[in-house]
Amino acid sequence: MKNIAVLGCTGSIGTQTLDIISKNRDKYNVTGLSCGSDAVGLAELAREFDCDVLGIADERKRVTVKELRPSATVYCGDDALTQTLDGADIAVIAVVGMIGLKAVLYALDRGITVALANKESLVAGGEIVTARAKLGGAIRPVDSEHSAIWQCLRGETAFKRIILTASGGPFFDTPVGKLKSVTPEQAVAHPNWRMGKKISVDSATMVNKGLELIEARWLFDTVNVDYVIHPESVVHSMVEFADGSIKAQAGFPDMRQPIQYALTYPDHAPREYAPLKLPLSLRFIPPDETAFRAPRLAKQVIETGGLAGAVFNAANEAAVRLFLERKIAFTDIVDTVENALCKEDMSGERTLDGVISTHNRVYDKIYLKYQGA
Numbered sequence: 044m045k046n047i048a049v050l051g052c053t054g055s056i057g058t059q060t061l062d063i064i065s066k067n068r069d070k071y072n073v074t075g076l077s078c079g080s081d082a083v084g085l086a087e088l089a090r091e092f093d094c095d096v097l098g099i100a101d102e103r104k105r106v107t108v109k110e111l112r113p114s115a116t117v118y119c120g121d122d123a124l125t126q127t128l129d130g131a132d133i134a135v136i137a138v139v140g141m142i143g144l145k146a147v148l149y150a151l152d153r154g155i156t157v158a159l160a161n162k163e164s165l166v167a168g169g170e171i172v173t174a175r176a177k178l179g180g181a182i183r184p185v186d187s188e189h190s191a192i193w194q195c196l197r198g199e200t201a202f203k204r205i206i207l208t209a210s211g212g213p214f215f216d217t218p219v220g221k222l223k224s225v226t227p228e229q230a231v232a233h234p235n236w237r238m239g240k241k242i243s244v245d246s247a248t249m250v251n252k253g254l255e256l257i258e259a260r261w262l263f264d265t266v267n268v269d270y271v272i273h274p275e276s277v278v279h280s281m282v283e284f285a286d287g288s289i290k291a292q293a294g295f296p297d298m299r300q301p302i303q304y305a306l307t308y309p310d311h312a313p314r315e316y317a318p319l320k321l322p323l324s325l326r327f328i329p330p331d332e333t334a335f336r337a338p339r340l341a342k343q344v345i346e347t348g349g350l351a352g353a354v355f356n357a358a359n360e361a362a363v364r365l366f367l368e369r370k371i372a373f374t375d376i377v378d379t380v381e382n383a384l385c386k387e388d389m390s391g392e393r394t395l396d397g398v399i400s401t402h403n404r405v406y407d408k409i410y411l412k413y414q415g416a
């Protein structure tokens with residue numbers, strides 16, 4: 044029996060994780076559940092999985108959770124990200140945004156295995172996270188691309204290059220001139236993957252692929268990371284070796300595969316799945332980096348190192364929020380990120396405090412500029 048804590052339990056990855064657990068109740072026990080603000084959803088999951096260690100980031104919702112689940116201990120604010128992990132063997136960290144960093148470090152310091160779906164924590168603080176991961180616990184990627192690379196690298200001792208696949212998002216064949224008028228509703232409708240709002244916008248701007256390039260840089264300790272457009276999302280990523288051999292991992296696009304693998308590693312445990320219908324016609328297309336500049340900016344971030352990742356991520360988090368609040372245009376998101384990378388100071392200390400203060404400074408400067416506008 045493995046004890047599992049799920050952070051971000053009411054979101055897309057969180058609910059899919061719990062769906063896997065519900066089909067394997069003899070193998071997993073839920074010891075902690077945490078979410079941002081969905082008190083009713085949290086209480087329902089607490090009942091379903093008989094879990095009495097709960098976290099809700101939004102302090103105002105604490106009373107509601109307690110009323111709906113009187114037997115539970117309810118943590119709020121930052122404690123929701125940490126105290127709910129105690130006693131877990133595996134922490135599934137599926138919160139959105141840089142706030143996940145605290146949870147990741149808390150788990151690693153206690154030898155709790157991290158099943159990581161929160162890419163922003165690695166983008167902002169990858170250097171710190173990987174240094175701690177070498178000392179204590181381990182990280183298992185949940186992101187489909189990184190799970191694919193992880194699966195391709197099993198049994199290998201060295202590799203030359205990582206090639207991430209990118210669906211291209213919903214606008215990959217939209218004329219550049221039409222991108223400016225894209226609405227939040229259009230941006231969150233992804234053709235292949237069912238996801239939360241933030242990652243759907245990131246996917247539409249291709250910032251998601253940028254975040255994933257940086258994530259891969261830290262997870263696999265290499266700067267040789269590349270990407271290719273693959274609209275079908277069947278090949279989840281590839282690894283190239285010194286002799287020219289390329290290994291790819293493929294499957295029907297369903298996040299429950301990488302989530303389950305992060306729980307059952309090193310085994311590919313049985314599960315119900317939609318098989319690929321063969322024959323398949325797959326396309327691999329070179330990216331258009333003039334229309335979608337975010338991955339190129341991410342490669343610059345990888346070269347620069349230091350706090351560049353924190354700046355990239357913070358500018359994007361603020362810009363996505365402004366876009367969803369209809370305060371800036373779709374194309375302003377990547378402009379904002381590029382502008383921040385040009386102008387922001389990245390010379391601060393490469394510590395947790397340095398990352399958090401850089402994040403807050405960049406985020407606030409961008410977000411607050413549009414308040415009352």
Ligand code: MG
Nearest residue numbers: 186187188255
């Ligand atoms: Mg991904």
